[in-house]
Structure formats: C-alpha cells, structure tokens
Amino acid sequence: MSHQRHASSLAWWALPPLLLQCIALNWSAPLTWPTWALVLCALFKLLECRRPFDRRLVALLQLLSTGLLAAQLQGLLASVLQLVAVLLALAGLLGHELAGALTFRGFLQRSLQLLAAALPLALVLFLFVPRLPPLWTTELGAARGAVSGLSPDLDPLSIAELTLVEGSAARVLLAEGQTLPMDAYWRVLVHEQFDGRRWQHRDPPVSRGGSGPPRVGEGTSQWWVVEPSATRAVPWDGSALTTSPDQWITPEGELLVGVASRQRRSFRLQSTQRVADWQQRPPVSSERQSPPDSLPRLKALARQFRPLPTGRERLEAVESWFRGQPFRYSLQPGAVADLDAFLFDQQEGFCGHYASALAALMRAADVPARVVSGYQGGHVVQPLSGNPYLELRQRDAHAWVELWLEGEGWQRVDPTLWATTTGLPAAAVVAESGQRQEENVPWWRWLQWQWWGLDLAWTSWWLSFDQASQQAWQQMLFGAQLRWLGVTAVVSGFVAVAGGWLVLHMGIRPRSSLVQSLRLLTRLGVVPLQGESFPRLCRRAARMHPDRATLLEAMADQQQLLAHAPLTPTQRRHHLRQWRKIRSRLGRRR
Amino acid sequence: MAAKELLPLLDAVSRVLLGKEHQVRLAFSCLLAGGHLLIEDRPGMGKSTLAEALARVFALAFKRVSFTSDLLPADITGLNVFNPAEASFRFQPGPLFTQVLLADEINRASPRTQSALLEAMAAGRVSVDGTSHALPKPFFVIATQNSLDQVGTSPLPEAQLDRFLMRLSLGFPDRASERALLQVGFDPSSDSFPRLGPEALQQLQHRCSSQHCSELLIDYILDLVEVSRQRQPGLSPRASQGLLAAARAWSLLDGRDHVVVDDVQAVVPAVVEHRLDAGCPARHASPHSEALLQAVPALR
Numbered sequence: 001m002s003h004q005r006h007a008s009s010l011a012w013w014a015l016p017p018l019l020l021q022c023i024a025l026n027w028s029a030p031l032t033w034p035t036w037a038l039v040l041c042a043l044f045k046l047l048e049c050r051r052p053f054d055r056r057l058v059a060l061l062q063l064l065s066t067g068l069l070a071a072q073l074q075g076l077l078a079s080v081l082q083l084v085a086v087l088l089a090l091a092g093l094l095g096h097e098l099a100g101a102l103t104f105r106g107f108l109q110r111s112l113q114l115l116a117a118a119l120p121l122a123l124v125l126f127l128f129v130p131r132l133p134p135l136w137t138t139e140l141g142a143a144r145g146a147v148s149g150l151s152p153d154l155d156p157l158s159i160a161e162l163t164l165v166e167g168s169a170a171r172v173l174l175a176e177g178q179t180l181p182m183d184a185y186w187r188v189l190v191h192e193q194f195d196g197r198r199w200q201h202r203d204p205p206v207s208r209g210g211s212g213p214p215r216v217g218e219g220t221s222q223w224w225v226v227e228p229s230a231t232r233a234v235p236w237d238g239s240a241l242t243t244s245p246d247q248w249i250t251p252e253g254e255l256l257v258g259v260a261s262r263q264r265r266s267f268r269l270q271s272t273q274r275v276a277d278w279q280q281r282p283p284v285s286s287e288r289q290s291p292p293d294s295l296p297r298l299k300a301l302a303r304q305f306r307p308l309p310t311g312r313e314r315l316e317a318v319e320s321w322f323r324g325q326p327f328r329y330s331l332q333p334g335a336v337a338d339l340d341a342f343l344f345d346q347q348e349g350f351c352g353h354y355a356s357a358l359a360a361l362m363r364a365a366d367v368p369a370r371v372v373s374g375y376q377g378g379h380v381v382q383p384l385s386g387n388p389y390l391e392l393r394q395r396d397a398h399a400w401v402e403l404w405l406e407g408e409g410w411q412r413v414d415p416t417l418w419a420t421t422t423g424l425p426a427a428a429v430v431a432e433s434g435q436r437q438e439e440n441v442p443w444w445r446w447l448q449w450q451w452w453g454l455d456l457a458w459t460s461w462w463l464s465f466d467q468a469s470q471q472a473w474q475q476m477l478f479g480a481q482l483r484w485l486g487v488t489a490v491v492s493g494f495v496a497v498a499g500g501w502l503v504l505h506m507g508i509r510p511r512s513s514l515v516q517s518l519r520l521l522t523r524l525g526v527v528p529l530q531g532e533s534f535p536r537l538c539r540r541a542a543r544m545h546p547d548r549a550t551l552l553e554a555m556a557d558q559q560q561l562l563a564h565a566p567l568t569p570t571q572r573r574h575h576l577r578q579w580r581k582i583r584s585r586l587g588r589r590r
Numbered sequence: 591m592a593a594k595e596l597l598p599l600l601d602a603v604s605r606v607l608l609g610k611e612h613q614v615r616l617a618f619s620c621l622l623a624g625g626h627l628l629i630e631d632r633p634g635m636g637k638s639t640l641a642e643a644l645a646r647v648f649a650l651a652f653k654r655v656s657f658t659s660d661l662l663p664a665d666i667t668g669l670n671v672f673n674p675a676e677a678s679f680r681f682q683p684g685p686l687f688t689q690v691l692l693a694d695e696i697n698r699a700s701p702r703t704q705s706a707l708l709e710a711m712a713a714g715r716v717s718v719d720g721t722s723h724a725l726p727k728p729f730f731v732i733a734t735q736n737s738l739d740q741v742g743t744s745p746l747p748e749a750q751l752d753r754f755l756m757r758l759s760l761g762f763p764d765r766a767s768e769r770a771l772l773q774v775g776f777d778p779s780s781d782s783f784p785r786l787g788p789e790a791l792q793q794l795q796h797r798c799s800s801q802h803c804s805e806l807l808i809d810y811i812l813d814l815v816e817v818s819r820q821r822q823p824g825l826s827p828r829a830s831q832g833l834l835a836a837a838r839a840w841s842l843l844d845g846r847d848h849v850v851v852d853d854v855q856a857v858v859p860a861v862v863e864h865r866l867d868a869g870c871p872a873r874h875a876s877p878h879s880e881a882l883l884q885a886v887p888a889l890r
Contacts, residue, residue, distance in 0.1 A: 514889060531884035533851040563890060565848040566802040 010107060011055065011092030014062050015043055017081040021069045024078070031072055038065035052096065059093035074266075076458040077451070087111050097522060117503040120496035128489035130470070159352045159373065160331045162397040169375060169396065170235050173223040173389040173456040178271065180380050180390045185400060185412060186235035188374040190252040194363070196292040197338055199356050199371040222269040223460040225452075232256040235375050235392060239276050240269035243469075252370075253278030253410075266459040268469075279409040283368035287404070291360045297340045298357075302364030311367045311405040315413065318361055322418045327354075329419045354415040355399040368404035372412075373397070383453025391452065513559050513579055520555075520586055524548075534559055548586060555582045596794070596843060598784040599647040606643045607636050609767030613758050616860045617644060617732075619839035621791070622798045625755020625832060626711050626731040628696075628746075628864065633736060635760045638692060641732040645690035649785045651726070653688040657699035659742065663706035667716045668723075681723060686710055689788065690730045697735040697743040707731070708750045728791055748865075755832045756857070757864035794842070801838040802848040806890045808834075810851055813886045814858070818866065818878075825865055833861050851888050858883055 018039045025032040042061035045054055066085045069078070091111035174180060191199035221243075226234045236255040242248065247267060248256045253276065257267050291298065301321070305314045328348040336342045339357050342349055355371045362369040376398035382388040400414040441449075478485055514534065521527075526541040538556035542549035558579040561567070567575065596618065603614045617640060620627045629637045638654070645652035655666055668684030685691065686707070693707060711731050715722045733754070736743060751757075763771065811833055818824040825833075834849075836857040841849045859879040866878035 518889065528889055531886060531888050533855055533888040534890070535850070535852050537889070560850045563806055564802075564804040564850045565846075566804075 010088055010095050010104075011046055011058055011062070014085050014088035014092060015039070015046070017085040017088075018042075018062065018065055018069065021073055021078055021081055021085075025069075025072060031068060035065055035068040035072070038068065055096040056093065059089050059096075062089035062092075076455040079458070083115075087115060090114055097519070113503060117500035120499040120503075121493065124489070124492045124496045127470070127473075128485075128492065159397050159399055160350050163331060163350075163395045167394045168227055168452070169229070169392045169394050170224060170226040171389055171391050171452055171456055172225075172235075173387060173460060174271070175221045180388060181237070183377055184237060185372075185398070185414075186375040186378070186392060187238050187253060187255075187372055188233050188235050189231060190250075190254055190370055190372050190402075192252065192287050192370040194289065194291055194360060196294045199359065202286075221460070222271055223456055224265075224267050224269065225456055225459050226257070226265045226267075228265075234265065234267070236269060237271075238279075239274065240271050243268045243270055249276070249278065251278055251281055268460070275409070281410075283404045287368045287370055288366075289363065290366075291339075291364050295338065295340050295360065295364075297344050298361060299364050301343070302361050305365040311362075311403060312408075314365050314367055315362070315403060315405070318358065318365070319415075319418060322358075322415060327419045329416070351399045351414075351416040354419060355401050358413065358415040359401045362401070362403055370402050371399055372402050373399045376400075376414075381449040381453065383450045385450070386453050386457050389453060389456050391449070513562050513576070516583065517555055517559055520583060523587075534563075551582055551586050555579065555586065558582060594845070595786060595790070599786060600843070602647055602784055603640070603643045607640050607760070608770050609763040610636070610640075610760055613760055614640070615840070615843055616756060616758055616857065619836055619843055619857065620756045620860075621648075621728075621730055622794055622839035622842060623755060623832070623835035624728070624795055624799075625835065626733070626753065628751070628754040628757040629732060629734045629760065630757055631734070631736075631760045635762070637732075637734040637760065638694060640760070641690065641692040641734070644730075644732070645692075647785060648690075648791045649787050650689035650728070650730070650791070652690045652692070653685045654692040654694060655685050656694045657696050657703065659698055659700060661699050661703050663703050664718075666703065667706055667710065667718055670719050679719075681718060681721070683723070686716060687723075687725060689726050689728055690732065693731055693733040695736055695743075696733040697745055699744075701744055701747070704744075704746060704750060707733075708753050711753050728788060728795065751864050752826055752828055754864065755836060756860040758860055798839045798842050799835070801841055801846075803834065803838065804848065807837075807849050807851065807854065810854060810886065810888065810890055811837075814854070814862075814882060817885045818862070818882055822866060825862060829862065829865050833857065836861050851890060855883055855888065 022032075022036050022039050025035060038061050042058050042065065045058045045061065049055055049058065063086065066082050066089070069085075070082050073082075087108065088111075091107040094110050094114075095107045170186075172180075189201045191201045193200040193202055222237075222240060224234065224236075233254040234257050238253060240255075242255070244267070246257065247269075250256065255269075257265055293299070305317050308314045308317055326347055329350060330348045331350050333346060333348045333350065333353065336346055336349060336353065339353075339360055342353050343357050343361075352373075359369040359371045375392040375396040377396050378390045378392045379396075380388050381391050398414075398416075400412055400416070402410045402412055405411050474482070474485060478488075517534070518528070521537065521541055524541060524545060526537065526544060528537050529540075532540075535556040538552045542552040545552065558575050561575050562572065562579060565571075600611075600614060600618060603618075604611050607614055617627055621644060629640065631637055641654075642652060655661075664684070666684045666686050668682050668687065670679040671682045672678075673680045696704060696707070699707075710716050710725060711729075714727075714729055715724050717723075735746070762768075811830055814833070815825045815830045833854065837849050837853040840853040840857050841847075844853065859877065862879045862882060863877055866882075
C-alpha cells in the first residue's frame with residue numbers, strides 16, 4: 001500500500017537525525033544514557049510494529065528523545081536536526097492516523113502546519129518564562145574529560161601538545177562596525193603558583209562576587225561560542241564587561257562562564273576601552289613568592305638584576321640578557337629537566353618554557369610575576385553570509401607572562417618574541433604565536449567556516465536571549481509597570497493558543513469531507529487499500545461493521561455527491577448538512 | 591432516468607446471456623459511448639448471441655460477416671458495378687452498410703481486410719473509387735476474435751486494437767447459469783424483446799456525452815494515463831477519451847447524472863487492457879489494468 005509505505009518510512013526518517021545527535025552527546029553526562037535508550041526503544045519498536053498503538057508509542061518516544069536532545073544540544077546544527085526530527089516524527093504519526101488520506105507531501109505539510117501552530121505558544125514561553133538556572137542550563141556531567149583545550153591541569157609546558165591539535169577553540173563575532181583585533185592575546189588561565197618545576201593554576205573559589213551586577217546596554221557586544229573545554233575559564237580580551245550573573249571575572253582576571261562542560265558555551269560580553277580591575281589589583285603574596293632553591297643558577301642570575309631600582313629596568317635587563325643568549329625555538333625540544341637546564345644548557349623550547357622561565361626569573365629578581373595561558377592571534381573568517389568573525393584554534397594556544405610594574409599595574413610580556421629576533425627559525429615561531437595566512441584552504445574547512453558564521457549568527461540572535469536580556473527587554477517594555485507582566489504573559493499565552501488553533505484549522509476546511517470521513521473510518525479500524533475508491537472503502541467498512549452499514553453507505557453517497565456531482569450552492573449546503581449529520585452519528589456510535 | 595429506460599433492455603440481454611451481467615453492462619456502455627466492441631473468447635461462448643441481442647433490443651439493422659482468410663475489402667465495403675442500362679457505375683453497398691455489424695472471427699481475415707474495416711470504424715464512412723459513402727448512424731461494430739493460440743489467425747496490430755473502445759472476454763458461465771441454459775434454452779431471434787428505437791439510442795448517446803464530470807475525476811483519469819505512460823508506451827489520448835466516454839456511459843447506466851471514480855474503475859479493465867498488452871491477452875494472475883488501478887490513489 002503506497003500511502004502506508006510512505007507513512008511508515010516517514011517515521012523511519014526521523015531516526016537518523018536523532019541518532020546523529022545522540023552520537024554528539026557527552027558520554028559522561030547523566031542525560032545521555034536515557035536519551036540513547038529512548039532513541040533505541042523507538043528504533044526497536046518501529047521494527048516490531050504490530051498494533052496501531054505501537055506507532056503512536058514510536059512517535060511519542062521520538063518526540064521525547066528530541067526534547068531531551070534539545071536540552072543538551074543547542075547549536076544551530078542540532079536545532080535544525082531537532083526540527084527535522086520533530087517534523088518527521090509528527091508526519092509519521094499523521095501518516096499512520098490518516099493513512100491514505102494525504103500524499104507524502106501532504107503529510108509533511110500537515111506536520112509543518114502543526115509545528116507552525118505550536119510556534120506562537122513556544123514564542124510566548126520563550127519570552128516570558130523566567131530562566132531558572134537548573135532548567136535553562138543543564139549540568140552536563142563531569143567537567144574533566146578527554147576534551148582538548150586548555151585545562152586547569154595543563155601547565156604551560158604542555159602547550160606544545162595542544163598546538164598540534166587541529167580543532168577550533170572558540171569563535172567570536174563582534175557587533176556591527178567593530179574591527180576584529182588582529183594580533184590580540186586572549187587570556188584564559190592564570191598560573192600563579194610555582195613549585196620549582198611547573199606553574200600551576202589555582203581554581204578560584206566557587207562563590208561568586210567581585211564583578212558586581214551585570215551591566216547591560218553599554219558598549220558593543222561580543223558574541224562568543226566556546227567549544228567544549230575542561231575549564232570554566234573562557235577566552236576573553238581582558239577588558240570586556242560581563243552581561244549575565246553566570247559570568248564572573250576573578251581577581252586574577254580570568255573570565256568564568258557557567259560550568260566547564262562538553263557542552264558548547266555561548267555567551268555575550270560588552271567591549272570597553274577602560275582598564276580592568278584586575279590590572280590594578282596589587283599582587284598577592286603567592287604572586288611574589290620567590291622560586292624554591294632547587295634552581296640555583298636561575299637565582300644567581302636573578303641576583304644580578306636585583307640592584308636595579310625599578311621593575312621596568314629589571315625587565316629591560318632581563319630582555320637584553322635573553323636576546324644575548326642563543327635561544328632557539330622548537331615545539332619538540334625533548335625532555336627539559338628543569339628551568340635551570342632550559343635557561344643555561346638546552347636553550348631550546350617553546351612559549352611555555354620561555355614564559356615559565358621569565359616569570360620565575362622575574363620573581364627571583366623580586367618582581368611579582370605570573371604565567372598566563374590562552375590564545376594568541378586567531379584567524380579572521382569572512383563567511384558568505386553575515387559579518388566576519390575571529391576563529392581561535394587549539395594551535396593558537398599560547399603562554400605569556402604578566403609582571404606587576406610599579407605605577408603601571410599588571411603588564412603583559414611575551415618572551416617568546418625575544419626568541420624570534422635572535423635569528424632562530426622565524427617560520428616556526430610564527431607558526432605558533434603569530435597570526436598566519438591561510439592558503440589553499442580545503443573545501444571542508446571553507447564549508448566549516450561558513451557554517452560557523454551561521455552558527456554565530458544563530459547564537460547572537462537566539463541563544464543569547466538569556467536572563468539578563470530577558471529582564472532588560474521586559475524592563476524596556478513595561479518600565480515601572482512590571483506588575484502587569486504576569487497578566488500580559490497569561491494573556492499572550494491565550495492569544496498564542498488561539499493563534500495556534502487558527503493556524504491548525506486554516507487548511508482543513510476545503511478538503512474536509514474526504515479527509516474527515518477517512519479519519520472517522522480509521523478510527524473504526526478501516527484503512528484504505530491501494531487504489532481503492534471511497535465508496536468501495538465504505539462498503540468494505542460496512543461489511544466489517546454491519547451495525548453501521550446504512551450510515552456508512554449513506555456517507556459514501558453524500559461524499560461522492562459533494563465531490564463529483566454538479567451542485568448548485570443550495571444543493572451543496574444541503575448535502576454538506578446531510579454529510580455532517582451522518583458523520584456525527586457515526587462518530588457518536590462508538 | 592436513463593436507467594429506467596435501459597433496465598428492461600439490460601434485463602432482456604442478460605436473460606439471453608445468463609450469468610454475464612457485468613459483460614452485458616460493459617457492452618451496453620460501449621454502445622452508448624459510441625465505441626466499438628471487440629469480444630475475445632473461445633468458440634461457442636456466446637459472442638454472436640450477445641451481438642445479435644444488442645442489435646435487437648435497440649431495433650437496429652444487423653448484419654453479420656464471417657471473416658475468412660480470403661475475404662477481400664470489397665466484400666465488406668461494397669463495390670461499383672457497371673449498369674449497362676444507364677451505362678454508368680452504380681455503388682452496390684456491402685454488408686458494412688448496417689447499424690450493427692458483427693465481424694465474426696476478425697483475426698482470421700487478412701490484415702488488408704481488417705484495415706478496411708477499421709478505417710470504416712474510425713471515420714464512419716467508406717471510400718470506394720474516390721467516392722465516399724457515409725455509413726448509417728448509429729454504427730456499431732462488434733468484432734469477435736478467437737483466442738490467438740488457435741491456428742490460422744493473424745492478430746490485430748496495436749494501432750487497430752486502439753480503435754476498439756473495449757475488449758471483453760465472456761468466459762465460462764457459472765454452474766447455475768449453465769444449468770438454467772440447459773434446462774430452459776433460449777432463442778435470440780425471438781420477438782419477445784423489449785425494444786428501443788435507434789432515435790432513442792441516439793438520444794441516449796447524446797445524453798451520455800453530456801454527463802457531468804468533475805475536475806477531480808478528470809484528474810483521476812489523467813493520473814491513470816500518466817502512470818500507464820511511466821512504464822510501457824502507455825495509453826494514447828484516444829484511450830483517455832475512450833475511458834472518459836465509457837465511464838460516462840457506465841454512470842448513465844447506473845442512473846446518475848455525474849461520473850464518479852467507481853465508474854472509471856469499472857470500465858478500466860475493458861478499455862485499457864487490450865491497449866497495454868499489445869494484443870496478447872493476459873493469462874497471468876494480475877492484468878495490467880489491475881496494476882494500474884492499484885498504482886493511482888482513488889480516494890477522491
């Protein structure tokens with residue numbers, strides 16, 4: 001039966017988008033397994049469909065799993081896939097319930113109509129329902145995992161591994177009229193504890209505070225999409241303002257957003273030109289702590305610089321010492337025993353080595369110092385649609401030093417650049433730290449950039465309607481009259497439901513008699529056979545339900561008259577009345 | 591109501607051809623639609639009986655030509671004979687000049703003769719020596735042919751099969767009908783038939799062509815034709831016209847003033863099958879027309 005075949009294939013088609021999304025789920029998240037279970041249940045139930053009820057169950061399972069997926073995956077691709085899955089699941093259900101009544105396209109159209117009918121209510125909920133944090137952002141499992149990217153466990157000396165990773169770290173889109181910074185340093189983590197070998201990051205306390213209430217409406221927006229990473233800290237330019245309560249700038253100048261997760265994080269910041277608080281915060285004791293005695297040569301070198309009066313002069317002296325030494329840049333320097341060995345024997349390494357060594361040296365020379373890891377440079381992508389955006393990749397990972405200079409605050413120093421100028425393979429340094437020109441971009445890369453462009457646009461328009469934006473919007477709409485908010489929400493809810501009802505009933509009337517008769521027959525358990533005409537179907541139904549035989553035959557007669565006979569408007573109305581009478585009598589006698 | 595006038599006639603013919611109501615109805619609708627009928631069956635199944643009964647109930651002039659392999663075109667169309675008294679040629683009409691012509695065993699004749707007949711069927715006129723002579727109206731050919739596995743037959747080419755509106759196969763009667771046949775017997779030439787004149791038939795034919803036909807129904811026929819064209823050569827526009835005309839006649843027989851999908855479905859096997867199987871009657875389980883009907887959604 002061609003129509004039924006179509007109908008069941010519609011339900012099958014809903015599964016690939018669901019499975020695709022399931023594969024993208026975080027395996028350690030608590031919601032992943034229920035989602036998988038639901039999708040697999042739907043799959044097996046579809047394989048073993050015996051009763052009409054089974055089909056309804058399949059559709060229910062598919063819709064439930066789409067809901068679970070929507071809670072976990074919110075990117076553009078995921079949203080599109082969820083929409084497709086819902087569309088097909090609904091169409092499959094309709095195809096079952098109204099088998100034979102509509103064509104394949106008809107079912108899809110009807111399904112789309114149902115979704116369109118639900119849209120107004122969804123919009124009202126989206127605009128008015130408060131974002132309760134536990135509902136709005138699902139906590140998605142353990143933070144630490146095998147995600148690539150900077151993490152609190154990764155010390156700057158391991159950045160070389162990261163630079164070999166071919167993956168995107170973050171993307172930022174600036175508001176209209178902003179130029180993208182070309183050679184910026186994007187801070188992520190501050191490493192201020194030095195144990196003689198490694199610079200370690202100290203996780204900030206969980207409690208919030210410091211950044212004050214979100215300031216909305218000043219400056220221009222930066223839209224960020226950060227790929228899943230193992231740290232709560234995300235890249236930022238060090239001066240932007242937060243826009244929502246779940247963003248928080250630590251005293252060290254790390255920006256924390258939400259929780260670390262495998263979920264992609266999207267957020268909005270406000271650009272400013274002002275000097276950030278963290279830059280003026282005097283160093284704490286841990287940032288002054290002198291390196292341990294296990295580095296005698298480093299300490300001896302540092303002692304030469306101590307007599308210099310200011311931090312700036314000491315820095316210049318250290319820079320000239322660095323430039324005077326034959327330092328070589330290499331991403332594979334081999335095993336480096338400790339900083340003494342790096343500074344005086346091996347003299348070969350990458351940004352992590354240079355930053356660690358400089359920070360230790362400056363501390364030994366009594367200048368407060370710390371290592372900062374993050375990203376540097378990035379790549380400007382101009383998608384075909386929309387504004388250009390900056391893409392930070394894992395291979396843009398970089399480490400540098402921040403020094404507390406009296407009167408100037410915390411200042412960034414990048415010792416890796418000193419190695420560049422000492423006649424070392426410049427290309428290698430540029431490959432790690434500089435921005436690079438992309439030539440011969442592979443087509444999939446190009447496509448990915450286009451897609452990310454759309455994704456960022458989606459993020460900036462849709463996902464970023466967070467609590468702060470919602471409050472701002474409501475403030476703008478109601479001003480001081482916020483007490484009307486609840487009433488407005490309820491009224492809009494009713495209006496939306498009415499709108500949905502209208503949308504739902506828009507297309508039905510013209511094809512009513514046949515479609516509604518078929519629906520009635522389906523309820524009686526009579527499904528059309530291939531090529532069966534309506535009167536024949538009714539006769540067959542009459543044989544199956546002898547108690548309703550007369551009514552069924554009368555319904556066939558009226559429907560055929562309505563469809564094929566030359567009727568005057570009066571006659572048509574008369575037959576329509578007759579048909580409705582028969583339909584309601586048939587429907588009543590269940 | 592048309593059916594009221596036609597019902598006694600249907601009854602009468604059905605009494606002659608026991609147990610074959612459906613085929614009789616189809617033959618009636620073929621006549622009402624103004625098409626020609628091809629009956630294909632084994633000898634002795636009642637082909638000639640049906641033809642004669644049809645002619646009788648409408649009080650039409652009836653002639654019968656048994657086709658043989660040596661039959662010439664002039665034998666059926668007629669010829670110009672020289673009249674010595676007037677020293678001129680005079681047209682001597684052949685057996686074609688009648689209202690109902692039973693062309694018995696048409697597939698025994700040579701293709702040349704077959705084509706002469708079919709030309710007359712299509713044009714409603716006969717040309718002899720450059721002069722065309724109109725055939726009487728209504729003109730209805732019932733051709734019979736033996737099943738093709740019989741010796742000494744030349745099958746009708748596809749182009750000529752297309753000229754027949756319907757092809758019927760009578761088939762064996764059921765046991766009860768045959769019992770009645772053996773017990774009662776029948777005489778097709780008896781005068782006990784109810785009759786309707788040729789004028790009444792022409793009126794009915796006219797009414798038939800003005801039966802109302804909705805857009806939905808035209809779409810259905812178009813869908814059928816389109817689906818048939820997806821596979822083989824498919825149905826010709828003449829076939830789709832014929833389908834509609836036959837469905838109209840069927841609806842008239844049913845006593846309706848409009849055509850419904852069921853009417854089309856009832857006539858499809860007779861109208862379509864011989865155009866799709868290229869003259870080789872389907873002996874397999876599912877004929878082409880059945881597949882066609884199943885392939886097109888009929889809920890309209």
